[in-house]
Amino acid sequence: MKSAKPTQASVAPATDLLTVLQQRFEKFASRHPKLDWAKVRARLEAAPAKLRTLEQMEATGGEPDVIGQDKKSGEILFADCSPQSPAGRTSLCYDGAALAARKEHKPKNSAQDLAASMGVELLTEEQYRELQQLGEFDTKSSSWLATPAEIRQLGGAIFGDRRFGRVFVYHNGADSYYSGRGFRALLRV
Incomplete structure (x- = not known):
């Protein structure tokens, strides 16, 4: 059985996202000095689910960019590099248990639950401090941490x-x- 050829509609969003990611990768080369875009792109093209996750990160204002490579696994690490906490992911309590415990004025979701639905992890304190070495983030906002x-x-x-x-x-x-x-x-690719 022949596999279906992707339609232009299904290819275009990923292609557009790859262009955005490449431009950001090149503009902020100091965030990932030892990495090559061709290798990053090859990993992304081999992982369509990760590309969909990056689309969600981008759509919610995260401005994801490569911040390094895991020394043990070799995975490429993407993190939200928007100057302020991603605007499409604010007004959230920490996790589902906290959301369930609120009696009044519940937020729309929790950070942990939204992260899980997107297929990402919240940054740890250590990762957050490492990210802050790459730029100045959250100067007017704040971000929940694992x-x-x-x-x-x-x-x-x-x-x-x-x-x-x-x-x-x-x-x-x-x-x-x-x-x-x-x-x-944080997304591992």
């Missing part, structure tokens, strides 16, 4: 931002949400 279990068990969650030229990591109730707080995603 929270250690011992903090989450006590009802809290952590988030980060950059103020006064420094990176801060704070805590908040996991059920809180703000229009200026979203989350930054």
Whole structure:
């Protein structure tokens, strides 16, 4: 049986996204000095599900870019590099348990649940600090971070931002949400 040839409609969005990603990759070469776009593109073309995830990251304002390569697995690491927390992913509490616990004024979703539905991970505190070495992010916003279990068990969650030229990591109730707080995603390709 012959496989169906992709239609122009199914190819165009991926092609457009690859163009956007290549332009960003070239513009911000300092984020990934040892990586070659041809290798990144080959990995992306071999992983259509990852491309769809990157489309979601882009569509929600994340401006994903390559930030490095995992030394053990060789995976290419993409993260949201928008100056502020992605606008299409704000006003979220931390996770599903926090969302369920709210009695009134529930947000539309939680950061963990939305990340899972997109196929991405929230940045850890360490990853967030490493990202901040590549630029100045969250100078007017903040981003939920993957929270250690011992903090989450006590009802809290952590988030980060950059103020006064420094990176801060704070805590908040996991059920809180703000229009200026979203989350930054990490995708492994």
